[in-house]
Amino acid sequence: MVIGQDITVLGAGVAGLSVARALALRGARVKVLEQAAAITEVGAGLQISQNGLRVLDALGLGDALRARAVQSRAVVLHNQRGREVMRMDLTRRADRATLLVHRADLIDVLADGAREAGVSIRCGARVTDVDIAAAQVTLADGATLQAGLLIGADGVQSRVRAALNGADKAFFTGQVAWRALIPNPGQGPEAQVHMGAGRHLVCYPLRGGQLLNIVAVQERRQWAAEGWNHPDDPGHLRAAFADFGGTVRGILARVDQTHLWGLFRHPVARVWGQGRAAILGDASHPTLPFLAQGANLALEDAFVLARCLAEGDDVHRYQALRRPRTERVIAAANGNAWKFHLRAPLVQTLAHTALRIGNALAPARMLGQFDWIYDVDVTT
Ligand SMILES: Cc1cc2nc3c(=O)[nH]c(=O)nc-3n(C[C@H](O)[C@H](O)[C@H](O)COP(=O)(O)OP(=O)(O)OC[C@H]3O[C@@H](n4cnc5c(N)ncnc54)[C@H](O)[C@@H]3O)c2cc1C
Structure with missing residues (x-):
């Protein structure tokens, strides 16, 4: 039971704000601690698929997000020369609609929803120490806070995960990614993927189609640190994709600010909760x-x-319900990058031909390959 319980959530990201609203709607008294000085415009595009949208609908926030999102109607793959390999038409199935959203808009909708449910959000509150047994946190200013229940939604470098599991061993995947936003030069409501040897670039419109979100991935030997806020010279991004045809060079010519981050693989946490603490x-x-x-x-x-x-289950039940699914999705994501990065020209031609023929002959099958991800409804 959570009615009247004092719950402290670490982190005002997607996980923290959504669990805060969900718990407050069930009667808990929830406080969110966020290290950032304010909830500001950090980040760029995110894709919210039906499995995530069902949760937002169940929390009463789906329409608020739809009003600020672009609904994608297709995913279009191109080869390095710019030739279209295939166009996956998402309008064939209403249940494949994907929302293209600015992360800041999603955070805004979730933060408004949390406050409206009675959650207090405290910014500038960086947690430096976590005592799981006592459900207590220490802040950077030395203050300590006691909670009835402690929830770690504090992202990749989670202190609560470390307190529950010890240090994890992340390794660099040999890939880095740039992100950038530019005024949209006219791309319609679809995700365009440009695939080349050891690299790919995805772009899609945001905010009523006014902005174009760019994520460009390159295989690379070395990288130092993880993080969302490493500015980079746009010239490096342009140089990495200089031999791409089609629209890529024109799009990258408009980039005047970009961030670069290293892609690391972390193990899924072994322990997701214990006593009065949980992570998500x-x-x-x-x-x-x-x-x-x-x-x-x-x-x-x-x-x-x-x-x-709320139903009085312990956190082990939550872990048992969630871990197998997240492991499966993560394994599929880990295995997906190489498909875009084929190097040998013959292999590339064969793979792209197979995709083109598959999509022409069996579009429903192509569209259905990830049903196991998108069809899940955790709200029922
Ligand atoms: C600044 C930022 C920008 C991002 N931009 C993108 C993007 O453009 N595209 C994309 O696909 N994904 C982006 N992501 C990642 C994406 O939001 C997450 O992978 C996903 O939404 C899961 O969210 P999460 O809430 O678990 O973690 P996160 O989104 O990482 O949220 C964790 C939150 O916890 C806070 N926090 C961490 N440590 C502490 C601490 N010790 N004390 C208090 N607060 C703490 C962080 O400041 C952050 O607000 C971004 C994440 C961040 C933090």
Whole structure:
């Protein structure tokens, strides 16, 4: 039971704000501690698929997000020369609609929803120490806070995960990614994927089609640190994709600010909860971006954790319900990058021909390959 219980959530990201609203709607008194000085415009595009959208609908926030999102109507793959390999028409199935959203808009909708449910959000509150047994945290200013229940939604470098599991061993995948936003030069409501040897670039419109979100991945030997806020010279991004044809060079010519981050693989946490503490989202299972499921899994976790706690289940039940699914999605995302990065020209031609023929002869099958991800409804 969570009615009247004092719950402290670490982190005002997608996981933290959604679990805060879910718990407050079930009667808990929830406080969110966020290290950032304010909830500001950080980040760029995210894709919210049906499995995540069902959670937002169940939390009463789906329409608020739809009003700020672009609904994608297709995924279009191109080869390195710019030739279209295939166009996957998402309008063939209403249940494949995907929302293209600015992360800041999703955070805004979730933060408004949390406050409206009575959650207090405290910014500038960086947690430096976590005592799991006592459900107590220490802040950077030395203050300590006691909670009835402690929830770690504190992302990839989670202190709560470390307190529950010890240090994890992340390894660099040999890939880096740039992100950038530019004024949209006219791309319609679809995701365009440009595939080349050891690299790929995805772009899609945001905010009523006014902005174009760009994520470009390159295989590379060395990288130093993880993180969302490493500015880079746009010239490096342009140089990495200089031999791409089609629209790629024109798009990259407009980039005047970009961020670069290294893609690391972390193990899924062994322990997701113990006593009066639990973790969710990237804190329990950092996810590579190749299936665009990081935010969607965080939303699913939030709903299931809140329900388990409200129904009096212990946190082990929550872990038992969530771990197998997240492991499967993460394994699929880990295995997806190489498909875009084929190097040998013959292999590339054969693979692209297979995709083109498959999509022409059996479009429903092509569209249905990830039904096992998108069809899940954790709210029922
Ligand atoms: C600044 C930022 C920008 C991002 N931009 C993108 C993007 O453009 N595209 C994309 O696909 N994904 C992006 N992501 C990642 C994506 O949001 C997550 O992978 C996914 O939504 C899961 O969310 P999460 O809430 O579990 O983790 P996160 O989104 O990482 O949220 C964790 C939150 O916890 C806070 N926090 C961490 N440690 C502490 C501490 N010790 N004390 C208090 N607070 C703490 C962080 O500041 C953050 O707000 C971004 C993440 C961040 C933090």
